[in-house]
Structure formats: C-alpha cells, structure tokens
Amino acid sequence: MSTFATETSVLEDIEIGLLLEGLYRAHGFDFRDYSRASIKRRILEMMRAEKLETVSAFQNRILHDAAALDRFLLGLSVHATAMFRDPSFYSTFRRKVVPLLRTYPTVQIWIAGCSTGEEVYSLAILLQEERLYEKCRIYATDISQAVLRRARDGIFPLAAMRDYTNNYHQSGGVHEFSDYYTAQYDSVIFSSGLKHNVVFSEHNLATDGSFNEFQVILCRNVMIYFNKDLQARVHKLLYDSLSMFGVFGLGNKESLQFTPRASAYEHLNTNDKLYRKVM
Amino acid sequence: MVVGTSIGGLKALPVLLSGLSAGFPVPIVLVQHRGKDSESGLCEFLNQGSKLPVSEPEDKEPLLPGHAYLAPRDYHLLIADGSFALSTDPPVIFARPSIDVLFESAADEYEDRAIGVILTGANQDGTRGLARIKSRGGLALVEDPVTAARAEMPQAAITRIHVDWILPLPEIAPRLEKLCDVATAGGLTAHGPKAVHYGT
Numbered sequence: 001m002s003t004f005a006t007e008t009s010v011l012e013d014i015e016i017g018l019l020l021e022g023l024y025r026a027h028g029f030d031f032r033d034y035s036r037a038s039i040k041r042r043i044l045e046m047m048r049a050e051k052l053e054t055v056s057a058f059q060n061r062i063l064h065d066a067a068a069l070d071r072f073l074l075g076l077s078v079h080a081t082a083m084f085r086d087p088s089f090y091s092t093f094r095r096k097v098v099p100l101l102r103t104y105p106t107v108q109i110w111i112a113g114c115s116t117g118e119e120v121y122s123l124a125i126l127l128q129e130e131r132l133y134e135k136c137r138i139y140a141t142d143i144s145q146a147v148l149r150r151a152r153d154g155i156f157p158l159a160a161m162r163d164y165t166n167n168y169h170q171s172g173g174v175h176e177f178s179d180y181y182t183a184q185y186d187s188v189i190f191s192s193g194l195k196h197n198v199v200f201s202e203h204n205l206a207t208d209g210s211f212n213e214f215q216v217i218l219c220r221n222v223m224i225y226f227n228k229d230l231q232a233r234v235h236k237l238l239y240d241s242l243s244m245f246g247v248f249g250l251g252n253k254e255s256l257q258f259t260p261r262a263s264a265y266e267h268l269n270t271n272d273k274l275y276r277k278v279m
Numbered sequence: 280m281v282v283g284t285s286i287g288g289l290k291a292l293p294v295l296l297s298g299l300s301a302g303f304p305v306p307i308v309l310v311q312h313r314g315k316d317s318e319s320g321l322c323e324f325l326n327q328g329s330k331l332p333v334s335e336p337e338d339k340e341p342l343l344p345g346h347a348y349l350a351p352r353d354y355h356l357l358i359a360d361g362s363f364a365l366s367t368d369p370p371v372i373f374a375r376p377s378i379d380v381l382f383e384s385a386a387d388e389y390e391d392r393a394i395g396v397i398l399t400g401a402n403q404d405g406t407r408g409l410a411r412i413k414s415r416g417g418l419a420l421v422e423d424p425v426t427a428a429r430a431e432m433p434q435a436a437i438t439r440i441h442v443d444w445i446l447p448l449p450e451i452a453p454r455l456e457k458l459c460d461v462a463t464a465g466g467l468t469a470h471g472p473k474a475v476h477y478g479t
Contacts, residue, residue: 038357038368080369258362
C-alpha cells in the first residue's frame with residue numbers, strides 16, 4: 001500500500017507536468033509556472049469532480065472536450081474571496097489613494113485577476129461613495145470567459161452578505177450595504193450602476209502583454225498562485241503598465257520583497273500592501 | 280516539520296515551542312485552526328514562550344531552520360521549492376488554514392525528511408495529510424489522545440494511520456530534538472528538496 005501510494009504520487013507529478021505542457025501547446029494557456037503545490041491540489045480536486053481516476057484521463061478530456069476545458073479554466077480562476085476582504089486595505093485606499101485620484105482628470109484602473117468580481121464591486125462602491133466613479137474606468141481581467149461572465153452578472157450568495165456587510169463597515173463604508181444590491185431567494189444581484197464604467201475582459205497575465213497605462217493596478221492574491229519566475233515576469237508587466245506615481249495594491253500576505261521590482265515602489269502605509277511607483 | 284492543531288492548541292503549542300531549543304535545525308510550520316476574523320495577536324502570544332522566533336510568513340518567503348512559522352488566518356499555507364506558497368482556495372473540511380493542505384504539500388516537498396505532528400483538536404483535519412507524509416516515507420508523531428485536551432483529532436490520525444510515536448504533550452519536544460539531532464548528523468537532510476518543475 002505504502003509503496004503503491006508513493007508511486008501514485010510521483011506519477012501524478014509527472015502526469016500534471018504533461019497535462020500543463022499539453023494545455024500550453026494545444027491552447028496557449030500557460031500554467032507551467034504556477035506554484036506546483038497549489039495547482040496540484042486544484043487539478044486533483046477537479047479530476048475527482050469529473051469522476052476520473054488519473055490525471056492522464058483528465059488530460060485526455062481537457063484536450064478533446066471544449067466544455068471540459070472551460071470547466072478547468074473556471075476551476076483555476078475561482079478563488080474563495082470576499083467583498084472588502086482585509087477591510088483595512090480599503091480604509092487605507094480611502095485615506096491615502098482617493099486624495100491622489102482626485103487630482104487626475106480621468107483614472108484608468110486595472111484589476112488584474114478579478115476572478116468572480118468581489119473586488120471589482122467593492123472598489124466600485126468605494127469610488128461611488130467618494131464621488132470619483134464617473135471619471136474612472138475599471139478594467140477587470142481574468143483568464144476564463146466563464147469566470148468573467150460570473151463577475152459581469154454580479155450575483156452573489158445571500159448567505160455571504162452578513163460577512164461582506166461587516167467588512168464594508170469596517171472598511172469605512174457609511175451607507176447601508178444592502179442599498180447596493182437586490183435580494184431574491186438565496187442570491188443577491190448588485191446594482192448595474194456599479195458596472196457601467198467597468199470593462200470585463202479576457203487577459204492572461206502569464207502570456208499576454210500590457211494593454212494600457214493605468215493610474216491604479218490591483219493584483220491581490222493572484223500571484224500567490226505563481227512560482228517565483230512567473231511572479232517576476234508579471235511584476236515587470238504590471239510595472240510597465242503603471243504610470244509614474246501610479247498606485248499598486250497587493251494582497252496582505254504578498255510582498256515586493258521577493259521580486260526584482262521592490263526598489264521602484266514606496267509604501268503608502270506600512271500595514272497595508274499599497275505602494276506608489278516612484279521610479 | 281509541520282504541526283497541526285485546533286481546539287486546545289493555544290495551550291499545547293506553547294508547551295511544544297518552549298521545549299525546543301534555539302537553533303532547532305529544521306524549520307517548523309504550525310497550523311492552528313482559527314476564525315477568519317480572529318485577532319492577529321496569536322503570533323505575539325506564541326513568541327512569548329518560544330526560544331525560536333515565530334512569524335507569519337509572506338508568500339514566497341523561504342523556510343529557514345531555527346524558525347517557527349504560523350499559518351496566517353484565512354489563507355491556506357503550502358510549501359513548494361523551499362518557499363511558502365499561500366492560497367485562497369476554498370476551506371477544506373471547513374478549515375482555512377487547513378492542516379491537510381499544509382501536510383500534503385510538505386510530504387511532496389520533503390518526502391522522507393518530512394515530520395508531521397498532530398496535537399489536540401476536535402475534528403479530523405490532518406489525518407489525510409499525515410497519511411501522505413507516511414506514504415512518502417516521512418515520520419508521524421501524534422499527541423496521546425488520553426491526555427490531550429481534545430482527543431478527536433489525534434484519535435482520528437491514530438485510527439487510520441500507522442503512526443511512529445504516540446506521546447503525551449511534554450514528551451513531544453524532547454523526541455523531536457532527538458530526531459532532528461539524528462537527522463542533521465546522520466543524513467536525513469543529506470539530500471536537498473526534490474525539485475519538480477513543470478516548466479521546460
């Protein structure tokens with residue numbers, strides 16, 4: 001049993017390598033530099049959900065069945081996150097970033113790796129409350145069409161609202177959070193006014209280039225899924241896409257420390273991962 | 280070395296940490312189940328009784344010997360290529376951080392050099408991860424459920440896995456000191472982490 005289990009696990013590593021290589025060659029989706037521990041877990045979970053026994057069988061399905069490929073991309077892009085996750089990030093954004101944005105005639109914002117859109121709606125609410133929304137354009141990108149559809153729909157489980165409401169108030173929100181959505185059965189749909197300046201679009205951080213110059217880029221808890229090489233490449237891409245004195249936001253356990261770009265930014269606030277490009 | 284605990288861990292972890300000497304030769308990674316809104320003072324609390332510095336790692340921070348690392352709340356903590364990797368994947372058996380997630384990645388990373396320790400707790404998280412550590416040739420230590428604050432978690436591991444040691448809490452640190460002495464002197468750490476790269 002023990003020997004067999006070892007062999008299975010080693011074989012799985014080999015099979016996952018082949019799957020990722022195949023996916024890249026066949027469809028151009030490059031997950032080869034994703035952090036191997038996380039992607040292995042995800043692949044094995046999805047494989048079991050597809051009721052398959054081996055990664056090789058899963059590879060066969062993904063390469064030959066477009067619907068299976070969509071499910072796979074969706075599965076890799078969905079993250080269990082929350083609106084106003086890390087409320088102090090958003091309160092710092094209100095205090096430190098909003099005054100900077102007031103000085104610009106228009107503001108281009110990129111939410112790179114927007115997943116199901118929790119951060120997009122959080123930021124849209126904040127910008128509306130600060131009366132900045134109308135001059136902002138938010139580009140929300142991710143790799144999967146399916147995940148972008150969900151983000152665009154703006155439908156979230158009602159059960160999550162208690163949590164989100166708490167986060168919203170902790171982040172400095174002063175309205176009734178429920179003013180922003182309409183509940184129906186066990187779901188809520190967020191007000192369409194929150195997305196009329198949002199462009200949801202497909203973009204792959206691992207393979208696509210820069211497509212604009214931004215005053216704000218948020219890429220929170222996205223690069224944690226990448227290995228160091230890919231992180232370095234994406235940091236360069238984001239740096240190149242950010243205007244001078246533009247604002248860059250990371251997740252609260254991410255760091256510039258392990259990237260080659262650290263010296264190009266200064267911290268806006270020591271406790272939150274908000275930076276300003278200074279060189 | 281990876282350690283997992285839930286209820287009772289706030290009393291058990293200081294006992295374990297205070298029994299380990301400064302300069303303990305391998306990195307120690309701790310998962311204590313806690314709510315996503317829990318206060319972040321846990322790390323300071325654990326530092327008080329520990330001769331090893333305890334910190335919450337950031338993504339891609341390298342693991343260093345002589346350090347203890349506490350999994351941050353509301354993330355899974357994994358190990359790959361000698362560094363930490365965080366994830367916001369959904370909770371596993373209602374837990375994020377999950378003990379199984381950490382242990383399984385440690386088993387893949389360190390193979391027969393991994394040591395998994397399960398302390399007091401009231402659910403079954405950790406059993407799968409400890410099984411993976413055993414299947415890749417690592418060692419499993421479990422707190423004796425008879426004297427543990429909560430028996431369920433250690434009991435679940437013992438029921439399903441052939442563990443190497445079942446020890447009362449005060450004897451775990453001395454055992455780990457002996458094991459890691461042997462390990463650093465005798466070659467358990469003689470081969471580096473096995474590198475698996477998916478890239479070309």
